[in-house]
Every structure is written in structure tokens, then in C-alpha cells.
Amino acid sequence: MAQISLPPSDEMFDGPSVLTLGDEWRTSTGEGVEIAIIDSGVDSSHSELQGKISKSLEAQKDGNRVSFRESDSGDSAGHGTACAGIIGKIAPDAKIISIKVLGASGLGDGHAFLAGLEYAI
Template sequence: MTDLPEWSRAFAGEGPGRSRGLPLPGERRDWAWGGATGAGVRVAVIDSGVDAAHPAVGRLAGSVAVEADPEAEEGYRVVDGAGEDLYGHGTACAGIIRSLAPDVELHSVRVLGRNLKGRSVAFHGGIRWAVEHGMDVVNMSLSSQNEDWFAAFHEVADEAYFAGTLLVCAASNTPGATFPSQFASVVSVAALPAYEADTLVYNTAPPVEFGARGLDVEVAWTAGGTIRASGNSFATPHVAGLAARILSKHPGLTPFQVKAVLHAVAGNSD
């Protein structure tokens, strides 16, 4: 693939290549999620908040904000009922998930502010909150470059993996390693052009593992409106939504198994 933007650099050169996926019975995508709507699956959106009043989002099952607090034992505090989207980014991600898996139980975990920036301690706390509250899928269209938090993010990513919580994380839109997108326990995602909403590809040269629709996508935004946007942020909820449908049809699959199914249904898997 050529002429890709920086955020799709994981798929530069010859493209994602061919890969051998699990021999799922019948037509793979139908086996994976055919007829599934996300019912019974709890999905957390760790972001700038989610506007439940937006027609593309609908009802939220819960909303919290995780805020840095040096006086708190863990360095952060959790504020219940904080549902406002301070930027629009989280609403965009929630809308994409809802479009693919309309019956998921959506939870908003706000860790970003009005400038779409946040503290690593709050981001880490948001992941921990999602694991402790039994989320099945966590959409993280953000990542941290703070190397001081490498070990803490690695630890909580492993906790999620073994607890049965699937973390789906955007790779960075700029050069350099970010966390937790680099970790093998996480489903890492980059944006690609010209893909259908329910299509993804597997990258044979990780750490970025999957590519999905994320360029020039119409997404929900503030005040009930929409914008057109590009970036790994918007590819990630496409994969999270498909993962929710897989879990809806096959309850009890572990993160390892869901990742294997995603690999099997990728457009470049034989």
C-alpha cells in the first residue's frame, strides 16, 4: 500500500500481507457475528465522555469521570454520573460502536478534558475501573507516550487480559511507541482507507495488529451533529464493535480467543 497517511504507517510498503486464519466452520464472518447485535455485552468507551443525547449513541448504562487527584490513595478519583462529552471525540467513538453493535450496554469513562488531553494516572485509572466493573470490551482511542507509566500500563493490560476484558487500543497517530497499544495482550488498531465498516485486515508485521476503516469517516460529534474525520481513533471503535458482536454471539470467549477470531475473519486471512 502506498500514499498512506502517517497514522497508517504500520501498513506501508507491500501492505499487510497474507495470513492463515483459524478454519472456522462455514462462512467465517457469519460464524463470527452473523445475526449478533451486541446484546449482553458491556462496552466501556475511555475517552472525552459520551453524549447520550446524540441520536447516534442512545442510552448509556453508566457514566463516570476519572480525574487526577494527588491527595487520593491511587492518585485519582472517580466521579459517578459525569456524562458530558467535553470535546466530541468520545461521542464519535461511541456512535461507531453503536452502529455496528446496536444493543451493547455502553458505559462512558471520561479521562480526557476539553483540549482532548489527559493525565496518564487518569487513563490508567479508567482502565482499572473498566476491569474492576466487569466490562467485556474497552475502546481506547487514545494511548500514552509517558514511559514512566510503561510498567503500570503493562500490569493493568495483563489484569484485563486475565480477567476477560478485551482492550482495543488505537496506535499512535504520530511516530513513537505508545502504551498500552504496544502490548501483546491488547488489540491494537490503525486506520486504513476504503474499507467497509464491518471489514478489517490483519497486519503481519506487528505491533499494530489490525487495520480498519478510519479515513474520511462521518462520525457523531457535539450538539447532535456530525463531522468527517480521519485517524486511528476512528478505526478502533470499528474493531471494538465487531469484537462486541463476536462476544454477543459466542459468550464467554476469552480475549485470546476473540483476537484469534478477529484474525480469522480479516480480509487478508486465508
């Protein structure tokens, strides 16, 4: 698995020009919206995500039962943070809920994913 990492100061990290969003996206900021990211976690200390994470949860499995606990264990693979960065650029006023169900290898359990999806809905 390859991972591309751009520093926040990179000139290509400014969002709309990289994502080529239409003009209608410039007036929709995501204010009042919460978006759940069910992934490898989100690095809430990332400078581009300050103040955007409203809740950070991590799946805890006991057999086929899954529960969630509040956690700031970060992002074990980097993918959830990358997704949060894209969401943050498209909807800068939206709040993000991180639901960590994947490990460092990018793999996880189907029960945990479904529980995360159920929590998000």
C-alpha cells in the same frame, strides 16, 4: 485537529454500509455486552445513543490518586461520542460505559487513563 460531524439523518450514517462489515456482523448484536469507552466522555443526549449508555463516569484527580464519580458532563472534545456511535452501529444491543479521562483539548493524565482502564477491566 479536524472534526467531521455528520447529522444523524445523513444517508451515510447507517453503519454497516459505511463500515463495510461482513455478513457475520449482521447476526451479532452485542446483547449482554458492556463496552467501556475511555476517552473525552460521551454525549448521552445524542439521538443515536438514546438508551445505550449504562453508566457515565468522570475521573477526579487528587495528586496521583484518581477516583471516579457519576457524571453527565457530556463529551468535552467529541471523540468519545464518535467512538460510541461506531460501537452503536456495530453492536446495537451493547451497553456503553463512558469513562471520561480527557479534556477539551483531547489531552489527559496518564494516571487517570490507567485508572479508567483498571475500572473497565
